[in-house]
Amino acid sequence: MKKMTQEEAKRICDRVIGFSKADECRVSIQGTRAGNIRYAQNSVSTAGLNQDTQLSVSVAFGKRQGTATVNEFDDKSLEKAVRRAEDIARLAPENPEFMPAASKQEFKATPTYFEQTAAIDPDYRAEVALQSISLAKKNKLIAAGFFLDTLGFEVIANSNGVFGFQESSNLSFSCTARTEDGRGSGWVTRTANDARLFDPREASEVAIEKAMRSVDAKALEPGRYTVVLEPAASSDILNFMFNAFDARQADEGRSFLSKKGGGNRLGEKMFDEQVNIWTDPWNADAPVNPWDSGSMQARERSSIVKNGKIESLQYSNFWAKKQGVAAKGRAGNTIMSGGTKSTEELIASTKKGILVTRTWYIRSVDPQSLLVTGLTRDGTFYIENGKIKHPIKNFRFNESPVTMLNNIDDLGKTQVFGDGRKSVVPAMKLRDFNFTSLSDAV
Numbered sequence: 001m002k003k004m005t006q007e008e009a010k011r012i013c014d015r016v017i018g019f020s021k022a023d024e025c026r027v028s029i030q031g032t033r034a035g036n037i038r039y040a041q042n043s044v045s046t047a048g049l050n051q052d053t054q055l056s057v058s059v060a061f062g063k064r065q066g067t068a069t070v071n072e073f074d075d076k077s078l079e080k081a082v083r084r085a086e087d088i089a090r091l092a093p094e095n096p097e098f099m100p101a102a103s104k105q106e107f108k109a110t111p112t113y114f115e116q117t118a119a120i121d122p123d124y125r126a127e128v129a130l131q132s133i134s135l136a137k138k139n140k141l142i143a144a145g146f147f148l149d150t151l152g153f154e155v156i157a158n159s160n161g162v163f164g165f166q167e168s169s170n171l172s173f174s175c176t177a178r179t180e181d182g183r184g185s186g187w188v189t190r191t192a193n194d195a196r197l198f199d200p201r202e203a204s205e206v207a208i209e210k211a212m213r214s215v216d217a218k219a220l221e222p223g224r225y226t227v228v229l230e231p232a233a234s235s236d237i238l239n240f241m242f243n244a245f246d247a248r249q250a251d252e253g254r255s256f257l258s259k260k261g262g263g264n265r266l267g268e269k270m271f272d273e274q275v276n277i278w279t280d281p282w283n284a285d286a287p288v289n290p291w292d293s294g295s296m297q298a299r300e301r302s303s304i305v306k307n308g309k310i311e312s313l314q315y316s317n318f319w320a321k322k323q324g325v326a327a328k329g330r331a332g333n334t335i336m337s338g339g340t341k342s343t344e345e346l347i348a349s350t351k352k353g354i355l356v357t358r359t360w361y362i363r364s365v366d367p368q369s370l371l372v373t374g375l376t377r378d379g380t381f382y383i384e385n386g387k388i389k390h391p392i393k394n395f396r397f398n399e400s401p402v403t404m405l406n407n408i409d410d411l412g413k414t415q416v417f418g419d420g421r422k423s424v425v426p427a428m429k430l431r432d433f434n435f436t437s438l439s440d441a442v
Helices: 006-019 075-091 120-140 200-213 232-244 249-250 317-323 342-347
Strands: 026-038 043-061 064-070 142-158 163-181 185-192 223-228 275-280 303-308 334-336 352-366 372-384 387-391 394-399 410-416 424-437
Touching: 006 026, 006 043, 006 075, 006 142, 006 163, 026 120, 043 075, 043 120, 064 075, 120 142, 120 163, 120 200, 142 200, 163 200, 185 200, 185 352, 185 372, 185 387, 185 410, 200 372, 223 232, 223 342, 232 352, 232 410, 232 424, 249 317, 334 394, 342 387, 342 410, 342 424, 352 394, 372 424
Parallel strands: 223 352, 334 424
Antiparallel strands: 026 043, 026 142, 043 064, 142 163, 163 185, 223 424, 275 303, 275 334, 352 372, 372 387, 372 394, 394 424, 410 424
């Protein structure tokens, strides 16, 4: 990836817009460098580095649109991409939901870039794998994991004068540790923009401890139980809801936020009063670009759920105009408030219950109630009198995040997830979580 400066990016965008003969022109540039290392059976299996920079140009004649992409940046290639986009637009049917390009606006930079993450090299990646593998071998376990670091930049511009330039960095890590006989399994995941916040040894120790404690799991009858969901287990389920605050789906009767007889449930109390959810591109833990790449509009800090009440919905430009509301950039992150308690403290306050490390293979059952089904995995334990008594076999569950957020006993500390759209989710202690059957998988 050739790392562009803001001045270079602006010059290229101006050049592309200058080539266009269409009514309007939109340009975006994305550059990415992604390094990775993968290991399994306590040995590194692959390592690599992928780099690419692409420019996309979209033009419109009236309501007819065309788009072309290119990864060469000389004038001849740029003009060729513009002409191709214009040819496509002339042939395209009119888009009945076409919306004009965004007006000129200012973007307040967000803290998405860290030199320590940008400086990650093959030696750093190898050290991550080495620490994890060494700990596994020391404990007579078998480890598998994946570490990914990304460095990139995004540029947006249009013929109305919009221009934005933002650099970003991110890393993600996951590790599964298993006993040699396959009867015990533990897992961990970590995400960070800043490499200084990541400790591969600490993360691997979590997976290793789970694997060693999960051997000789006992069967427990399916049913409704108090559960302590670690943040990763909460996140995978709640993301089905975080992605469902779309106003159009609600207004058209296709959402859990649809009101019988028409309309949406904006302003209604739907969750426990402990539930507070918002979006904030400048959040220090989960920063994202200050604009919505699709609409090229600025993002804002916005409350989604406050004290259990629906505070806002997300509108596309078309639907905002149709419904007579102000359009703004769609969210790039979702943040849910938590508490000050650790997962261990949530366990200590539980008389009888189940600790869930991870949920996986989650599938939608009913979009309008957000009912989902999935499995627990990699460390499920029975809690009695505030202590983990023994490991238990995994369950299949049928549950809705709407129901979950009405059955909150307590909330714990939060964790960050995702390397594109980010979420911040707490550990949760819930009552009456619905486990429907057993699973023999570890």
